[in-house]
Amino acid sequence: MQLKHFLQFKDLSREEFEHLFQRTRWIKAQFKAYQTYHPLHDRSLVMIFEKASTRTRLSFEAGMQQLGGAAIYLNTRDSQLGRGEPVEDAAQVISRMSDLVMIRTFEQDIIERFAAHSRVPVINGLTNEYHPCQILADIFTFIEQRGSIKGKTVTWIGDSNNVCNTWLQAAEVLDFNVHVSTPPGYEVEPERAGLYGTDHYEEFSDPLEAARDADLVTTDVWTSMGFEAENEERLRDFEHWQVDAEMMGLAKPDALFMHCLPAHRGEEVAAEVIDGPHSVVWDEAENRLHVQKALMEYLLLGKIES
Numbered sequence: 001m002q003l004k005h006f007l008q009f010k011d012l013s014r015e016e017f018e019h020l021f022q023r024t025r026w027i028k029a030q031f032k033a034y035q036t037y038h039p040l041h042d043r044s045l046v047m048i049f050e051k052a053s054t055r056t057r058l059s060f061e062a063g064m065q066q067l068g069g070a071a072i073y074l075n076t077r078d079s080q081l082g083r084g085e086p087v088e089d090a091a092q093v094i095s096r097m098s099d100l101v102m103i104r105t106f107e108q109d110i111i112e113r114f115a116a117h118s119r120v121p122v123i124n125g126l127t128n129e130y131h132p133c134q135i136l137a138d139i140f141t142f143i144e145q146r147g148s149i150k151g152k153t154v155t156w157i158g159d160s161n162n163v164c165n166t167w168l169q170a171a172e173v174l175d176f177n178v179h180v181s182t183p184p185g186y187e188v189e190p191e192r193a194g195l196y197g198t199d200h201y202e203e204f205s206d207p208l209e210a211a212r213d214a215d216l217v218t219t220d221v222w223t224s225m226g227f228e229a230e231n232e233e234r235l236r237d238f239e240h241w242q243v244d245a246e247m248m249g250l251a252k253p254d255a256l257f258m259h260c261l262p263a264h265r266g267e268e269v270a271a272e273v274i275d276g277p278h279s280v281v282w283d284e285a286e287n288r289l290h291v292q293k294a295l296m297e298y299l300l301l302g303k304i305e306s
């Protein structure tokens with residue numbers, strides 16, 4: 001089987017995503033019915049974390065176990081990774097002892113270098129630039145609730161961070177539109193976002209205008225991991241980029257609200273929105289488990305018919 005990585009959203013095609021969504025539906029239904037499904041019996045996943053995590057670690061670890069395999073957790077503090085072992089050497093060794101690797105790290109370049117020296121598939125569990133597993137779960141959640149995302153409008157409010165960049169890539173792959181509103185100085189950088197063009201997104205200086213007629217409104221923390229030194233400045237700069245009830249009121253009446261979590265109520269989102277009727281954040285978090293099981297199955301076994 002050809003070695004395939006998932007380092008950024010555009011690494012897979014629309015047709016491959018359609019397959020993953022179909023497999024996710026089946027895998028989720030089996031799980032809900034307490035049906036054992038162990039296609040990855042005896043396989044092991046190494047998870048490397050250079051940043052904190054709750055959902056990503058839990059969903060990959062539980063997911064691998066539910067598929068019959070094992071997950072091994074490594075972090076920078078307790079491994080040689082934190083003591084300067086070259087990432088290329090680590091990739092050679094780790095990929096000779098495991099079947100699959102998931103990495104959460106800083107620059108995208110680190111995961112690209114690891115993948116270039118890995119014998120097994122590598123999955124991006126978040127970098128400074130991208131968070132493809134999150135958007136896989138988010139789009140699956142949208143499809144579950146509202147049907148196809150093709151041609152729909154997704155509004156992104158706040159920082160043009162890893163999650164935003166991934167939404168923008170996904171819009172190109174799956175053919176929908178993103179309305180982005182960031183404070184001045186935090187605009188989208190198309191090259192960093194890995195975009196082919198500017199056809200699938202529009203930037204708005206007024207966040208309320210960005211939200212108008214949206215099918216989905218989404219946001220994320222004002223300060224991502226690794227950028228903590230900018231926290232005070234960002235609290236001031238992002239003050240008017242909070243998703244609140246007034247903003248949700250401008251979106252379509254059946255618009256969904258998503259947040260990758262963890263959230264800061266009173267900063268990027270008002271409690272009345274994240275805890276309100278438009279919010280699907282708990283389904284979104286749960287779906288990390290199901291989509292990543294489909295992803296691991298696909299990267300290790302190829303296409304399996306449902």
Ligand code: CP
Pocket residue numbers: 052053054055056057126134260261262
């Ligand atoms: N959304 C997400 O990736 O959460 P964690 O940081 O808890 O993994």
Ligand code: NVA
Pocket residue numbers: 126161162163220221223224225260261262
């Ligand atoms: N943008 C956030 C997402 C956390 C899941 C971060 O990178 O910290």
